[in-house]
Amino acid sequence: MAKAHVYKRDHINTDEIIPARYLNTDDGKILARHCMEDLDTQFLKKCREGDCIVAGDDFGCGSSREHAVWSLQGARVGAVIAQSFARIFYRNCINCGFYPIELPDAVNLIADGDQIDIDYQAGVIHNRTQNTTIHFKALPDFALEIVHDGGLLEHIQKTASK
């Protein structure tokens, strides 16, 4: 079970997820220490391993920095559930083996602090707090394959060795 940290906001951008001033490194551990820093200075204190971020539309807009995904992965965020994602961020998530969950109306279906379970296979979120079952549209097959393999390069490695 994971706790949901809900940000009722659209356009949360990569500068907020990992500010550009920290891009002088690609060390995931360092990046993790600044995850979401410009959005919520308390985030890292609140977030336990496997917790989820829930947000409005256009999550991850702005810079192409994959550092944003690495900092989320480094901070052990379990998943991001957003009403929609910015294109490059969405693609980066898949390439890093980090499942981006697109869920219309997410910020109204999940409240801050709710306990949720995600079944990626079935495309279902069980909201234990509100006792609801929420369906989301699973990734297309080819993207799912990349996520399953652990990321794009792992996928290339695997397909090359076939």
Next chain:
Amino acid sequence: MGMTITEKILARAAGRDHVEPGDLVDARIDIIMCHDVTTPPAISMLKAKGLDRVFDPDTIVVTPDHFQPAKDIQSAELLKRLDTWAKEKGIRHYYPVGRAGVCHALLPEQGHIRPGEVIIGGDSHTCTYGAFAAFSTGIGSTDLAAAIATGTLWFKVPATMKFVLNGRLGKGVYSKDVILEAIRRIGTDGALYRAMEFVGPALKGMSMEARMTITNMAIEAGGKNGVIGFDEITRAYLDEHLRDKKNYTVFESDADAKFVSVETIDCSTLEPMVAMPHLPSNGKPIGECAGLAMDQAYIGSCTNGRIEDFRIAAGIIKGRQVKIRTIVVPATPTIWRQCIDEGLAQIFDAAGCVFSAPTCGACLGGFMGILAAGERCVSTTNRNFVGRMGSPKSEVYLASPATAAASAIEGTLTDPRKYL
């Protein structure tokens, strides 16, 4: 059914006769742009995965820009990794510090951008090159790594939105104002997953430099790519700048190509625009925001750091003194030299501006002009998110070089038309 420029380029790159929006294609990549923030991680990933190879070194163009010359030890390590790799892999098109410039200004200027080609870069503003009737888009480090190693990437063919730019730009109004108006109308995700194609008579009055300002900011509307058709202005620029591989294919959108939407902007009635904090879509005509006190003016970046921009800014600043910290950063060494040769550097210096060597630096809050808490900057860059140029409590106001220059003189947001 006809195809748009974007569809035609992706079809060619995928070896297909026809594609439609939504199709997934494996596209051959013609040019891969590599800089100091996103490429070193890509190199490390390739090494770690035992895929340490370069599919075709001649498709790769390397320039450090974000933190060059190195601003601290960590960025020095990034630059070193990039440098070692470029040399080890025999990258011919490598621009080391001294020759390096802001990527999206440098690549066209050095003749690496050709119509009809597919260009990717580990940088969201890679969409800039679409001004040359090319397909170009930004990607992250893993995609970059995959493209370096395999020479191909998958793409979902985007549907195209059409933007008709009618009329002619008035005095003191520039292509920056046009794109700020377009983003104001559709929002920062108005073109999500879409291609933005710009057409119309107003383009005839715009140089390639001015057009690049428009396609540069396609990503600020969420667009996958921005594109402008080929014409005599494109040809003249290419004749001057292309070095090798002077052949290219010109694609045009068919008369019966399908556009998901059409937005018309009357450039004749447009006013100078300023995008207020903290979104590029918060555009306001200067009349509604003039007088707001600023602490810094920044003229530079891949959006507006080209020679034409400095000519415009210097024209306004000449013979006057700036009232606020004003940082002027030519985007490439060539532009830097032109600024000196044309006497623009002297004008900026005499007015009390900082005239810097090429770098991204302050545009992304890296170095060379960081904002303190509570400070406001009028900037010719493309993004005004929270903390973009420094403290999360600072504010960035996006504007044209003319508006930034006029504002530098008065110390407040200022309509440039009174200085023209």
